[in-house]
Amino acid sequence: MRTALRPRAGSGGGSATAPHTPEGPISTPNIAQSRPVRRPGDRLFRGAAVGSGVFIVALISAIGLFLLLQAIPSLRANQVGFLTSGVWNTTSATDLQFGILYLLWVTVATSVLALALAMPISLGIALFLTHYAPRRLARPFAYVVDLLAAVPSIIFGLWGIKVLAPTLVPVAEWLNHNLGFIPLFAEGNVTIAGGGTVFTAGVVLAVMILPIITAVSREVFERTPREHIEGALALGATKWEMLRTTVLPFGKAGYVSAAMLGLGRALGETVALYLILSATTAVPELSFFDGGATIASKIALGAAEFNNPLTAGAYIAAGLVLFLLTFVVNALARAVVAGKKEYA
Amino acid sequence: MAKRIDIKDVNIYYGKFHAVDSVTLSVPPRSVTAFIGPSGCGKSTVLRSLNRMHEVTPGARVEGRVLLDGEDIYAPSVDPVEVRRTIGMVFQRPNPFPTMSIRDNVVAGLKLAGVRNRKKLDEVCERSLRGANLWEEVKDRLDRPGGGLSGGQQQRLCIARAIAVQPDVLLMDEPCSALDPISTLAIEDLITELKQDFTIVIVTHNMQQAARVSDQTAFFNLAGVGQPGRLVEVDDTEKIFSNPSQKATEDYISGRFG
Numbered sequence: 001m002r003t004a005l006r007p008r009a010g011s012g013g014g015s016a017t018a019p020h021t022p023e024g025p026i027s028t029p030n031i032a033q034s035r036p037v038r039r040p041g042d043r044l045f046r047g048a049a050v051g052s053g054v055f056i057v058a059l060i061s062a063i064g065l066f067l068l069l070q071a072i073p074s075l076r077a078n079q080v081g082f083l084t085s086g087v088w089n090t091t092s093a094t095d096l097q098f099g100i101l102y103l104l105w106v107t108v109a110t111s112v113l114a115l116a117l118a119m120p121i122s123l124g125i126a127l128f129l130t131h132y133a134p135r136r137l138a139r140p141f142a143y144v145v146d147l148l149a150a151v152p153s154i155i156f157g158l159w160g161i162k163v164l165a166p167t168l169v170p171v172a173e174w175l176n177h178n179l180g181f182i183p184l185f186a187e188g189n190v191t192i193a194g195g196g197t198v199f200t201a202g203v204v205l206a207v208m209i210l211p212i213i214t215a216v217s218r219e220v221f222e223r224t225p226r227e228h229i230e231g232a233l234a235l236g237a238t239k240w241e242m243l244r245t246t247v248l249p250f251g252k253a254g255y256v257s258a259a260m261l262g263l264g265r266a267l268g269e270t271v272a273l274y275l276i277l278s279a280t281t282a283v284p285e286l287s288f289f290d291g292g293a294t295i296a297s298k299i300a301l302g303a304a305e306f307n308n309p310l311t312a313g314a315y316i317a318a319g320l321v322l323f324l325l326t327f328v329v330n331a332l333a334r335a336v337v338a339g340k341k342e343y344a
Numbered sequence: 345m346a347k348r349i350d351i352k353d354v355n356i357y358y359g360k361f362h363a364v365d366s367v368t369l370s371v372p373p374r375s376v377t378a379f380i381g382p383s384g385c386g387k388s389t390v391l392r393s394l395n396r397m398h399e400v401t402p403g404a405r406v407e408g409r410v411l412l413d414g415e416d417i418y419a420p421s422v423d424p425v426e427v428r429r430t431i432g433m434v435f436q437r438p439n440p441f442p443t444m445s446i447r448d449n450v451v452a453g454l455k456l457a458g459v460r461n462r463k464k465l466d467e468v469c470e471r472s473l474r475g476a477n478l479w480e481e482v483k484d485r486l487d488r489p490g491g492g493l494s495g496g497q498q499q500r501l502c503i504a505r506a507i508a509v510q511p512d513v514l515l516m517d518e519p520c521s522a523l524d525p526i527s528t529l530a531i532e533d534l535i536t537e538l539k540q541d542f543t544i545v546i547v548t549h550n551m552q553q554a555a556r557v558s559d560q561t562a563f564f565n566l567a568g569v570g571q572p573g574r575l576v577e578v579d580d581t582e583k584i585f586s587n588p589s590q591k592a593t594e595d596y597i598s599g600r601f602g
């Protein structure tokens with residue numbers, strides 16, 4: 001039955017000896033001996049790449065060094081423990097008292113709350129946009145989400161304190177009333193009715209970091225290889241099962257990186273929180289209904305005191321902590337993403 | 345197990361593009377049917393219409409009827425997810441789930457179907473891997489990622505995954521096109537074995553392969569550029585390769601095509 005399978009014309013039969021050139025053998029350069037050619041384009045690009053790498057590292061080190069050098073004299077003059085105290089009293093340069101503790105609490109609490117709220121919502125939006133929404137709807141919707149990222153943070157601050165805070169007060173009161181036995185929902189060091197709490201700030205930050213987390217996750221989810229998606233569907237997976245077996249594992253690392261980008265933005269956010277958080281000198285209750293300031297908003301609040309180098313140094317020391325915090329967050333994110341490399 | 349397929353007057357579209365024109369064809373149970381034809385003539389498209397994978401592409405649709413032992417898989421009451429559970433598919437490029445171990449890959453379909461019993465899963469895992477002639481090579485590393493296997497092993501893993509759910513029909517779209525001759529032979533032998541239990545439809549560009557493994561061969565062709573693909577003829581493989589009734593078929597299999 002295979003008799004009809006004649007070899008195709010030209011397959012394998014075309015190795016006629018090449019005609020000799022009249023000039024005789026051509027001396028070809030010996031490949032083994034010739035030195036590797038350095039092409040100018042390669043060299044230029046290599047130089048540029050190495051140069052920018054070195055420049056970035058140098059710049060970051062310089063910033064760190066600058067912060068450190070400025071902070072050291074103030075840290076020496078500090079009358080309280082910088083890492084162990086929460087008092088902030090820098091009005092008198094001779095009796096300098098500054099501790100990072102309360103600022104650190106408010107910074108971490110607002111950012112983590114924002115992340116906890118934004119992560120599931122972003123995940124939902126990203127999955128909806130990539131796998132559920134009809135195409136005609138997905139594009140404009142994605143555009144609107146991206147537009148959120150373009151809103152200046154001062155607008156978010158105004159909206160947060162003027163519109164969102166009053167609306168959230170009943171929610172906050174309900175939480176405090178029903179879940180008050182959990183320390184996070186107990187009374188804080190400012191009034192819940194005023195709205196200038198970590199709770200409000202966290203919600204506003206969540207809205208602010210939603211677009212970046214959504215956009216990055218969407219990009220990653222969209223890249224899930226088609227053959228994996230089809231492999232799952234062909235096995236009889238429902239849509240959700242397909243997402244769970246292919247899209248989510250594939251996009252996990254990207255989603256975590258996206259969240260860390262968002263966290264980085266939340267940690268550094270200044271103006272919005274400056275407007276929202278009620279200032280207080282009271283000791284925080286480690287509750288979502290605390291007020292106070294984040295590291296960044298405290299620095300902004302203290303701008304008037306920067307003319308004195310010792311006072312300025314106190315704020316710079318706080319800035320240094322924020323700097324290290326974002327570094328640690330990034331390193332953690334990398335560790336999470338690098339884990340389980342084998343399955344990448 | 346091993347059901348018969350009757351494709352009745354099926355037209356397939358990608359949006360407005362009419363990709364395949366009026367195909368009628370029957371696949372008897374426990375046999376291998378090969379789809380051959382030039383690139384772009386719609387072999388994959390027809391194959392994917394048999395387990396309702398075609399409609400996964402946005403805008404794509406199928407008209408006509410595909411009967412699985414007399415039951416129309418395109419009837420409105422039929423859930424495509426159920427159809428895909430009973431009609432397995434092996435793709436051109438091996439596509440094990442990269443985040444899963446070899447074991448989890450094999451039993452992925454069972455887990456989707458709700459089987460949780462560890463003993464039962466292990467049993468099916470071993471049986472499927474043996475069925476796919478892969479057991480000896482991987483039995484010591486079932487917990488390693490499936491993506492760490494060679495291409496040929498990955499493809500056999502995908503076959504194991506497809507047969508683990510005991511489908512009625514197995515569809516294969518150029519399953520050997522990314523493999524070396526040894527792995528290809530291994531998979532061809534496997535197809536001959538699987539034929540005892542499953543109804544198999546295989547797309548291939550390799551004429552020798554069609555001749556070696558199939559009982560029945562369907563030749564598809566394009567009427568012209570931009571025209572829909574169509575079924576030229578379908579007959580016993582022996583007849584198609586020795587004495588086809590259409591001139592176009594003879595031209596194609598003898599390499600005088602185009």
Ligand SMILES: Nc1ncnc2c1ncn2[C@@H]1O[C@H](COP(=O)(O)OP(=O)(O)OP(=O)(O)O)[C@@H](O)[C@H]1O
Nearest residue numbers: 358361363382383384385386387388389390401573
């Ligand atoms: N996702 C798609 N969207 C639009 N048109 C498509 C799509 N997939 C395939 N087609 C078109 O449908 C026709 C048939 O394609 P198909 O993939 O079925 O061909 P094939 O016979 O499998 O070819 P090959 O041998 O190259 O795999 C072609 O004209 C192709 O361009």
Ligand SMILES: [Mg+2]
Nearest residue numbers: 387388389517
């Ligand atoms: Mg194809």
